[in-house]
Amino acid sequence: MTFLQAAIKAGLSGIIVYFASEAGQKSALIASIPVVSVLVMIWMHQDGKTMEDLVTFSKDLVWMVLASLVLFISFPILASNGLSFWPALAVGCALTMLAYGGVVMAMAD
Numbered sequence: 001m002t003f004l005q006a007a008i009k010a011g012l013s014g015i016i017v018y019f020a021s022e023a024g025q026k027s028a029l030i031a032s033i034p035v036v037s038v039l040v041m042i043w044m045h046q047d048g049k050t051m052e053d054l055v056t057f058s059k060d061l062v063w064m065v066l067a068s069l070v071l072f073i074s075f076p077i078l079a080s081n082g083l084s085f086w087p088a089l090a091v092g093c094a095l096t097m098l099a100y101g102g103v104v105m106a107m108a109d
Contacts, residue, residue, distance in 0.1 A: 013039050037061055067099035
């Protein structure tokens with residue numbers, strides 16, 4: 001991949017994520033669309049990955065999505081019980097990283 005191709009990918013990805021984040025402020029539905037995952041699959045396809053690679057990526061991603069739900073479950077619980085935004089987010093992210101670690105270890109077996 002040339003520098004120009006990488007720059008185009010980065011620019012397009014950044015623009016798409018920016019608009020998704022702006023729209024996501026108005027609707028959880030928009031924010032729930034897996035923009036980054038879709039972009040990764042598009043770029044993998046464009047880079048010549050096989051359908052088998054894309055299927056494997058998609059299947060592995062399901063388990064990572066389950067781990068990421070820890071953030072969306074823990075954050076509102078923490079915030080509703082008196083933790084301010086940054087501490088609630090930090091604890092939620094830490095719990096999510098632990099969940100990711102657990103999923104990665106389980107997948108390695």
